[in-house]
Amino acid sequence: MAGAARTSSGGFRRWMERYPFLPALLILAVLLALNGFYQPRSVSLVGITGLVKTYLALMLLAVAQTYVVYAGDIDLSVGAIVSLVNCVIVVLMQYMGGTAFSALGAIGVGLAVGLACGLVNGLLVATFRLQAIVATFATSIFFTGIALYILPVAGLPAPAAFWRTYGGRFLDIPFVFYVAVVLAVILWAMARTRLVMRLLAVGDDAQRAFQSGLPVTAIRVRGYVMTGLFSALAAFCVTGDTASGDPLVGGKMTLYSVAAVVLGGTALSGGYGTVVGSVFGALIIGLINSLVYFVGTPSEWQNLVQGLAILIALMAGVVVGRRARA
């Protein structure tokens, strides 16, 4: 009996090592079931489509955050990058007449802006060795400043072609599901790349990575560039779901992205984690927000209960993870 238990827990441990996001997946399943219990329509096709549409941006932003966290860094400017890219592409599409071609052009420019922001962060943190948390906090104010310069006040609408595509259907399947599938494939392919391995190695022990001959500075800069690129992708989703430019739209998303990373089982100290976990973490945050309302929490308590629920999800993840590793 005891022996059987030991093997099964050993099996679970091996599973946990290969898939650190398992606790997050479990919590996600529980939350989905609870949401469905309290509000059946929230787990209908329309409800799930709405959930994905709303939180695709946070999922991408959580993925963005994961790449720097892999290396033990952090990026507090991801929300500001979202705002900046959002403003740049909306203004650009307006300027170019709102055609489909302008949308493609704007997406290209948006990716370049995200890349540039990531490069700035990477150079400051890795090359000039500023503390990541403060340096990226400073660049977040800087990026927001540029966004405010480009679009001083929220309100410029995005061309209908852009948000109709995002909110629409293609062969009867909501467009966002295609995005989700493409994202899954990209993440799956990315997880096997040398860059991700090296980021994890740096996060595990930067000193040892350096001594074993890895170009630590260059790797960390590349991590920030990846973060910038995925933040730009998140900005496209925000633009698709909000159909407008807003220089302050992403600001509050930054800490949610960090929370999603941690909920997904990735260690903030670096060296351990998965992007898939971060995607689940983002969905967990979304489902908690809905559940707090669907169970009928009085408005005065919603913030408190929401915070508590996130803490509980975090603790559940730690308990399951620790049992597996013990």
Next chain:
Amino acid sequence: MSKFTAIALSTVAAIAVTAFSANAEDFKIGLSNGWVGSEWRTQMIDEAKAAAEAWKAKGVNVEVVVQSANVDVPGQIAHVRNFINEGVNAIIINPNSPTAFDPVFAQAKEAGILVISTDAEVSSPDALYVGIDQTAWGAAGAEWLAKTLNGKGNVVAINGVAGHPANEMRVAGYRSVFSKYPDIKVVNEVNANWDQAQGQQAMQNLLATYPDINGVWVQDGMAAGAWKSIMDAGKAGSIAATGEIRKDFIDLWIKDKLNSGASVNPPGVMASALNVAVLMLQKKELKEPATAGQYKNAMYLPIPFIDSSNVADAAKQLDGKPGYYSYTEQLSIEDAEKLFK
């Protein structure tokens, strides 16, 4: 899983049945608030709940469901989607963004839900704005200041969050007024992010830089901070500055006989919006369609103004309330009915 689906389906069916068999005068209204940083918002929701309760006397059952938490824009879009999933009759929202809700409001309208924004205007053609005109709010304070200074003097402005639509409208409001007075010079404009402490510090800096300030145009809670700096500098007698509407400040205003005037953005706006919403749900028609404002979907409420002539009345209304309580006014059911055919 199939059992679960069966349960889910039967629940849906049950909800559908209750929805159809319910009395026509039963309305469910969702209130969404995306920022909980001030007591003003809490009071706004409390007043709206009380307004819903008041409809009982008229034989109308108004159930309000509330989502109020600090959320980002996607988080508040999720509020709206939750309301759509729940099948409310109307949504009243204090929105975190003027434009970001266009697609989701279109979905709400498709689902037959009435959407009203309050406190901040939205660009959606599928929604209605019921609240004050922030431009006129800014202009009213500036008008008072210009008159108090006899159309002449050096003025500084302390603004809220740059890029925030309400802030930009208020700024446009005071600029349009001051431009009509050639002898009023706006010597500096700073942002203090609607934060009382930042307002106080900004005022300190301004007083140090410009010793000859005659007037200060400052918004909301920052006014209390700015006035503190003015009083600390011993200039309360020589400077006129706009004020704010919380009991603490109004008490101070009376006690120290401040030379102040305050445009009121009453927290009762959401209650007003709720009364309008219920009448619209009763399929009543507005005498004049709501077509005001930059988005042509606004219905502006009157903006009360407090100055030294009526500050005592304001204090009377706030008597016995806690210090953070704001002076308020709302469109009563009767007032709202007068707007309809």
